[in-house]
Structures are given as C-alpha cells and as structure tokens.
Amino acid sequence: MSSPSLTLVVVRHGLTAWNQSGRYQGHRDVPLDLEAARPGLDRLRAWSREHLQGLDAIHCSDLTRCRQTLAHLAPPGVPPHPEPRFDARLRELNFGAYEGKCYAELESDPGYRAWIDGRGERPPPGGESAGELRARLDAWLHALTRDAEAKGDGAYRALVVTHGGVLRELRRRFEAIDFWAAGVTQAEGRHFHLIRHGDAWRCEWSSAVPTPASATR
Structure with missing residues (x-):
C-alpha cells in the first residue's frame, strides 16, 4: 500500500474595501467588496x-469574506462538492487594537513599532501572537491529516478558503519561505501536495493558484 497523500488547495478570500x-x-x-472582488473571483472560479473535481472535504474560515468567496467557487451543498466545514481556527491573525487601522495611523505608536520589530511574536494589545496562530493551525492540520490517513x-483532496496570515504560515511550513515574505494576493493561493513519510508529513511540491498565465502558454 502506498503512503497516504494529501492534495491541499488553499486560497485567500477576495478583495474587501479594507484591503x-x-x-x-x-x-x-468585513465583507467582500463584490464589484472590486469579482474579476479575481471569476478567474479563480474558472481555475x-x-x-477541483473529486474533493473529499471543504474547509473555510467562518468569517463572511471567506464564506462569500467559497459561495462564488463552490456553492455549499451543491453536488459534487461536500458540505463545507466552517472553522474559526482558519481565521486571520487577531490584530486586536490595530484592527480597522492602517500603517499611517499606527507608525508613530511605540507599541506598534515593537510589534512589527518583534515579528508578531508578542501579541498586539487585545490580539493574538504569531505563536497562537501557529498553535491553532497545528490543531487544524492534525485533524486534517488524520482524515487523510483514515481514507487509506x-x-x-481538500479545498481551504482562508486568509493571508494563514497562507503565510502554511507557506513557511511547507515551502520554507519566511512568513513575512510569503504573501499571497486576494483570490489567489497555493496548491500543496503532501505525502506521509513515517510519522511525518512532507510537502513534495507546490504551485500557484490559479496557474499564472505565463505557465499555461
């Protein structure tokens, strides 16, 4: 019997006014800005x-912008797609007191500068540290790989609709890219293929989602 494998397509929600x-x-x-988001969502849906045929599972952040993105790609409960699992563990990092603000409003705040310089390892006021994000993704990934192992x-195959911070962390793990360098644009994502080797899962390859136009010529 071959080793269990996991094909994971992880996409970021579409464009919002706050983006x-x-x-x-x-x-x-924050909901999508549907007019501005539509071109990216349409391109992602075509891909x-x-x-995305033959999915075993759909996982989605429980926030509205991800739910709206998923509805554009795979209307919940419409065959052949399985019912989605909405999961708060797939939310963006909680930025606490910084939510709703932009860099220009925060750049002179010493606490904000310390948070940036510390690469998020200390939480912002009322928010979440990078370590807390990693911990909740650990729990989610453990459950996902357990499902993959149960299939034998x-x-x-799983589709995941989530946020930029979650994608950064997955790229850090699977592609060895620094968290802060692993950004993904709205309505785009990554295609990961993982295989279990012994007790560990290893990413064998990854690619951009949707496929860049230059790669299809």
Missing part, C-alpha cells in the same frame, strides 16, 4: 472548475 485602504482586518467580519490508499 483596498490598507486596513488591518483580522477577526473583524477551480477544471482542477489514494489521495485525499
């Missing part, structure tokens, strides 16, 4: 119709 104004969103339930032989 456009450079404001920290975090756990604030998904070709590449053959690839387990």
Whole structure:
C-alpha cells in the first residue's frame, strides 16, 4: 500500500474595501467588496472548475469574506462538492487594537513599532501572537491529516478558503519561505501536495493558484 497523500488547495478570500485602504482586518467580519472582488473571483472560479473535481472535504474560515468567496467557487451543498466545514481556527491573525487601522495611523505608536520589530511574536494589545496562530493551525492540520490517513490508499483532496496570515504560515511550513515574505494576493493561493513519510508529513511540491498565465502558454 502506498503512503497516504494529501492534495491541499488553499486560497485567500477576495478583495474587501479594507484591503483596498490598507486596513488591518483580522477577526473583524468585513465583507467582500463584490464589484472590486469579482474579476479575481471569476478567474479563480474558472481555475477551480477544471482542477477541483473529486474533493473529499471543504474547509473555510467562518468569517463572511471567506464564506462569500467559497459561495462564488463552490456553492455549499451543491453536488459534487461536500458540505463545507466552517472553522474559526482558519481565521486571520487577531490584530486586536490595530484592527480597522492602517500603517499611517499606527507608525508613530511605540507599541506598534515593537510589534512589527518583534515579528508578531508578542501579541498586539487585545490580539493574538504569531505563536497562537501557529498553535491553532497545528490543531487544524492534525485533524486534517488524520482524515487523510483514515481514507487509506489514494489521495485525499481538500479545498481551504482562508486568509493571508494563514497562507503565510502554511507557506513557511511547507515551502520554507519566511512568513513575512510569503504573501499571497486576494483570490489567489497555493496548491500543496503532501505525502506521509513515517510519522511525518512532507510537502513534495507546490504551485500557484490559479496557474499564472505565463505557465499555461
């Protein structure tokens, strides 16, 4: 029997008004700016119709902007897609007192500068540290790989709709890219293929989602 494998397509939600104004969103339930988000969502949906057949699971942040993005890609409960699992562990980092503010409003705040210089390891006021983000993603990934192992032989395929910070952390883990250098644009993501080797899961390859136009020529 071959080792269990996991094909994981992780996408960031579409564009919001706060994205456009450079404001920290975090756990604030900001909806999509549907008019501005539509071109990116349409491109992502065209890719998904070709590449997201035979899914075993759909996981989605419980925040509205991710729910709206998922509804554009795979309407919940519409065959052949499984029912989505909405999960607060897939939320963006909680930026606490910085949510709703942009860099220009915060740059002279000593606490904000200390948070930036410390690479988020200390939480912002009322918010969440990078370590707390890693811990909740550890728990989510453990449950996901357990589902993949339960399937046994053959690839387990999952779609995940989430936020920029979660994608940064997954790229840090699977692609060995520094968290702060691993940004992904709205309505884009990464395609990871993982295989279990002994007791550990290892990313064998990854690619951009949707596929860049230059790679399809």
